[in-house]
Amino acid sequence: MKITSANLYMINLPLQSAFKTSFGQMRTKDFILVALHDEDGRTGYGECSAFSVPFYTEEFRNSAYLLLKDILIPLLLRQEITTPAQLTNLFCAIKRNNMAKAAIDTAMWDLYAQKSHRSLAEAIGGNKKEVLAGISIGIQPSPTVLVQKVQQAVKAGYQRVKVKIKPGADYQYLKAVRNVFPQLMLMADANSAYQLKDADHLKQFDKLGLLMIEQPLESGDLLNHAQLQQQLATPICLDESINSLKDAQAMYQLGSGQIINIKVSKVGGLSIAKEIQAFAQRHHIDCWCGGMLGSGVARAVDIAAATLPGYTLPNDISASQRYFAHDIIKPEINLSNGKVKVPTIPGLGFKLDWDTISRYTIKENKL
Incomplete structure (x- = not known):
């Protein structure tokens, strides 16, 4: 698989009602949708779930967006990927930021499943x-x-x-x-x-x-x-x-x-x-x-x-x-x-x- 282009969407999706935890409450689910396009015309999708502020992990949505746009996706473009497991080594120099990496990993698994004509499961x-x-x-x-x-x-x-x-x-x-x-x-x-x-x-x-x-x-x-x-x-x-x-x-x-x-x-x-x-x-x-x-x-x-x-x-x-x-x-x-x-x-x-x-x-x- 070779990724030729990508799209990033920063989305604020309204919740039916406020969701309250020990660290605060949310009225929207704020996330990033990642779309990866391969050389065969397929598109795989992944979601970066980083919250708007870093109370859950060190990540937050704005930082994850920049990391995806400026570092992770440029590292991925034009690479020949046989299996999504290769991404671990590709991104090994980037410390943590697991939610940004997960968005790419899951989009690649989506493409991998499509290419092999199998469900993701x-x-x-x-x-x-x-x-x-x-x-x-x-x-x-x-x-x-x-x-x-x-x-x-x-x-x-x-x-x-x-x-x-x-x-x-x-x-x-x-x-x-x-x-x-x-x-x-x-x-x-x-x-x-x-x-x-x-x-x-x-x-x-x-x-x-x-x-x-x-x-x-x-x-x-x-x-x-x-x-x-x-x-x-x-x-x-x-x-x-x-x-x-x-x-x-x-x-x-x-x-x-x-x-x-x-x-x-x-x-x-x-x-x-x-x-x-x-x-x-x-x-x-x-x-x-x-x-x-x-x-x-x-x-x-x-x-x-x-x-x-x-x-x-x-x-x-x-x-x-x-x-x-x-x-x-x-x-x-x-x-x-x-x-x-x-x-x-x-x-x-x-x-x-x-x-x-x-x-x-x-x-x-x-x-």
């Missing part, structure tokens, strides 16, 4: 025809409102519910949900809102039979996560802490957690996500695919990733209408009996909705 080695869907619910104003949101999610068919928490909006909120839904696969996501000194408070969560507590401590703090896991019966899942295969290996060796949330965008794309999944599977570590409030392009990639055999738990792959009045793909992603069907069309499996893309694009570059 088939091209990466997936073996599922449908994937289990979970839902993420932001921090709510009260336990009562949270229970109402969970009731709506369960009625919609979601098999696992993730609740965002922070100090002051955690145990009592989760307890209220558990009282109404004693059998629900329920988990909490702290987004690094706690410290090791909060261990006694977090021990209360063991009473609730949670599937996991996700990323309770700082992202780089594998040692304290290991100490915390020793004190908790509830499995710790690491998200922000896992940005590479080496991070997953360190987690395993230190005992920092029992579950990994593999976010394709955050680890640098499908090529690295496959490596982490394979390592986790060899060491009997449960995995699931997390999202970044991504548009349909990112969710199409997540669906493919979740078909890999090492993904053992329900994924953060919700229906398009859960977050967006208008997604950027056709058909939009839908839920059926708590599952999402895996597309069989070559590549991503979806067409792009250019009317919606044009409406919400705030900046565009052709390279």
